[in-house]
Amino acid sequence: MLFWQMAWRNVWRYRRRSVLTVLTIALGLSFDILMRGIGDGFHEQMVDNSVRAGIGHIEIHRSGYQRDPALLKTLPDLPLLERLVPRTPHLRGYSFRVLGDGLASTAENSTGVRIIGIVPGAERSVTTIDRAVIAGEFLDDRMSRPALIGERLSQSLGAQLNDKIVLMVQAADGSMGAQLFRVAGIFRSGSPDLDRSVVYLLRRDAQALLSLGDGVSEAALLLDSSQMVDDARRFLTGRLAGAPVEVLPWYVVQPFLRQFIELDDDFFYIIVLILFIVISVGILNTVMMSVFERVREFGVMMALGTRPRQVVRLVMQESAVLALLGAVLGAGLGSASTMLFAYTGIDLSGYSAGASALGLTTTVSYPELTARNLISSDLSVVLVVLLVALYPAVKAAGLRPVEAIRHV
Amino acid sequence: MAQIEVVGVSKTYRNHVAVHALTDVNLTIAKGELVAAVGPSGSGKTTLLNLIGAIDRPDSGVIRIAGLEITSAPAGQLADFRLQHLGFVFQSFNLFPVLSVLENLEFVPALRGTPKRERVQRAERLLADVGMTDLRDKRPDELSGGQQQRVAVLRAILSEPDVVLADEPTANLDSENAALLLDMMERLNRERAITFLFSTHDPAVMSRARRLIRLRDGRIMGDEARES
Numbered sequence: 001m002l003f004w005q006m007a008w009r010n011v012w013r014y015r016r017r018s019v020l021t022v023l024t025i026a027l028g029l030s031f032d033i034l035m036r037g038i039g040d041g042f043h044e045q046m047v048d049n050s051v052r053a054g055i056g057h058i059e060i061h062r063s064g065y066q067r068d069p070a071l072l073k074t075l076p077d078l079p080l081l082e083r084l085v086p087r088t089p090h091l092r093g094y095s096f097r098v099l100g101d102g103l104a105s106t107a108e109n110s111t112g113v114r115i116i117g118i119v120p121g122a123e124r125s126v127t128t129i130d131r132a133v134i135a136g137e138f139l140d141d142r143m144s145r146p147a148l149i150g151e152r153l154s155q156s157l158g159a160q161l162n163d164k165i166v167l168m169v170q171a172a173d174g175s176m177g178a179q180l181f182r183v184a185g186i187f188r189s190g191s192p193d194l195d196r197s198v199v200y201l202l203r204r205d206a207q208a209l210l211s212l213g214d215g216v217s218e219a220a221l222l223l224d225s226s227q228m229v230d231d232a233r234r235f236l237t238g239r240l241a242g243a244p245v246e247v248l249p250w251y252v253v254q255p256f257l258r259q260f261i262e263l264d265d266d267f268f269y270i271i272v273l274i275l276f277i278v279i280s281v282g283i284l285n286t287v288m289m290s291v292f293e294r295v296r297e298f299g300v301m302m303a304l305g306t307r308p309r310q311v312v313r314l315v316m317q318e319s320a321v322l323a324l325l326g327a328v329l330g331a332g333l334g335s336a337s338t339m340l341f342a343y344t345g346i347d348l349s350g351y352s353a354g355a356s357a358l359g360l361t362t363t364v365s366y367p368e369l370t371a372r373n374l375i376s377s378d379l380s381v382v383l384v385v386l387l388v389a390l391y392p393a394v395k396a397a398g399l400r401p402v403e404a405i406r407h408v
Numbered sequence: 409m410a411q412i413e414v415v416g417v418s419k420t421y422r423n424h425v426a427v428h429a430l431t432d433v434n435l436t437i438a439k440g441e442l443v444a445a446v447g448p449s450g451s452g453k454t455t456l457l458n459l460i461g462a463i464d465r466p467d468s469g470v471i472r473i474a475g476l477e478i479t480s481a482p483a484g485q486l487a488d489f490r491l492q493h494l495g496f497v498f499q500s501f502n503l504f505p506v507l508s509v510l511e512n513l514e515f516v517p518a519l520r521g522t523p524k525r526e527r528v529q530r531a532e533r534l535l536a537d538v539g540m541t542d543l544r545d546k547r548p549d550e551l552s553g554g555q556q557q558r559v560a561v562l563r564a565i566l567s568e569p570d571v572v573l574a575d576e577p578t579a580n581l582d583s584e585n586a587a588l589l590l591d592m593m594e595r596l597n598r599e600r601a602i603t604f605l606f607s608t609h610d611p612a613v614m615s616r617a618r619r620l621i622r623l624r625d626g627r628i629m630g631d632e633a634r635e636s
Contacts, residue, residue: 005506296502297502297505300496300502303463305494305516
């Protein structure tokens with residue numbers, strides 16, 4: 001306890017230097033916390049945008065569908081899945097869909113399209129596509145063969161609201177299917193791919209067009225957050241063991257998104273590493289000066305019987321005081337700044353083209369403050385300070401008392 | 409039985425030129441003696457104290473304190489030896505500036521693992537014994553040089569070591585404070601039978617010692633008992 005008292009008072013012996021050191025640690029740490037928050041918020045938003053654009057947090061297909069998405073690979077034992085999926089933990093919504101490819105034609109043009117057959121109410125619970133409608137309205141079960149198409153597809157086909165389009169497909173039974181649909185709505189999702197190539201139909205119309213009977217291609221599940229994916233996935237795989245289905249999290253369905261996030265994290269860690277090196281140099285300077293200014297004191301301590309490891313302990317305790325003060329202040333500043341930006345948002349509208357390419361359909365990013373980030377940032381900075389302080393501490397412990405006492 | 413036994417000890421410092429600080433020194437000091445090592449600057453007084461204090465090693469010879477041979481002990485054991493057997497008083501007081509008088513006195517017992525309550529009681533008793541209770545909570549920079557050196561002596565004897573080594577303890581004190589310090593050292597030596605060995609070239613200090621060891625050029629030139 002006496003050593004802790006000495007450590008605390010030694011820190012405040014050189015008040016200005018210690019305050020500057022604590023501020024250096026605190027500012028570095030708060031920057032780290034804010035940057036982690038911005039990164040996490042940005043990534044979560046990218047995931048959320050992709051998830052809400054259609055893939056959901058989890059997709060369930062017949063086994064092998066992800067690798068080879070053939071029309072005939074419809075979900076097995078649909079009644080079981082329809083009973084099981086609603087019981088999934090952390091579930092916010094789910095949609096059983098039909099997926100197929102075809103050719104959309106108008107009198108003027110034709111283009112290849114992705115056909116997605118949906119139940120409107122269920123789809124609303126998973127995606128935000130109903131809110132992206134810019135003309136007409138979202139699909140409704142009461143409509144007769146409606147189609148919801150993207151704005152770019154509408155332009156390329158020259159199809160306006162209420163115009164007719166013909167969808168031609170190779171049906172599941174091998175026949176060529178063709179049906180006339182009326183454009184009930186046009187959407188602008190912000191995702192160029194979606195806006196250019198997707199046609200939403202009522203699920204029953206898609207099943208008829210593709211000769212699928214009651215078959216569906218996939219179930220898409222939306223959870224409370226992407227953090228819940230593994231938990232929900234465990235629940236489903238546990239209960240579907242042996243069934244010929246694959247339960248895929250978003251990062252398997254869209255691996256490039258995960259790769260981008262990992263790459264972005266790697267860049268961030270490099271920045272943090274540089275930041276910590278800068279902090280380390282400051283700490284090293286402070287602790288070295290503090291040790292060299294007290295050589296005679298360490299000599300006296302050792303002459304009185306202080307063991308070298310106790311000298312190391314004292315210097316480390318002084319560094320720990322600096323680190324902990326910096327950690328507390330930095331956590332406060334970092335949390336406050338992250339919460340401020342989480343409230344106001346960070347405007348990315350100047351980078352909307354790039355943001356859209358990264359899967360962001362919104363132009364405001366909201367940083368996230370998480371306990372995990374706070375704890376890992378704090379622990380990292382405390383660890384770095386203690387590691388850096390080890391060198392001067394060992395130097396102090398290695399002093400020869402007879403020389404140290406004579407030190408001027 | 410000798411408290412301090414120095415047998416054939418030599419020490420040479422080699423920087424640009426070799427300086428023979430001590431040459432073949434032989435010496436025994438019994439428990440409870442009050443001994444002054446005297447001589448001019450460079451005579452080897454401080455080197456002798458450093459070697460007996462186990463903060464430096466001789467080139468040759470053997471030193472035993474309370475029957476323990478310290479010259480061949482590993483460095484790690486010497487810290488423990490100093491803690492258990494020796495007390496130090498330095499020329500420049502060298503109290504810890506961030507600790508109060510009471511906490512400075514607590515330092516060595518704390519290193520020895522003495523419980524807080526016990527070491528505080530002992531420190532308070534000692535302060536009361538020498539009439540310095542009112543300085544208990546003061547920091548060293550609030551004390552005069554004489555007060556600081558008296559606290560340093562108390563720090564050295566609080567854990568009742570076998571030997572207290574004091575290197576020129578009055579060098580930075582005026583005559584009045586030096587006299588006060590010597591009064592205290594004499595009293596503690598008499599009442600507690602702690603062996604004191606101090607170096608000095610101050611005639612006032614020499615007059616208080618009951619034995620004078622005269623050094624010159626690293627050799628003992630005289631060893632005389634005195635009446636106190």
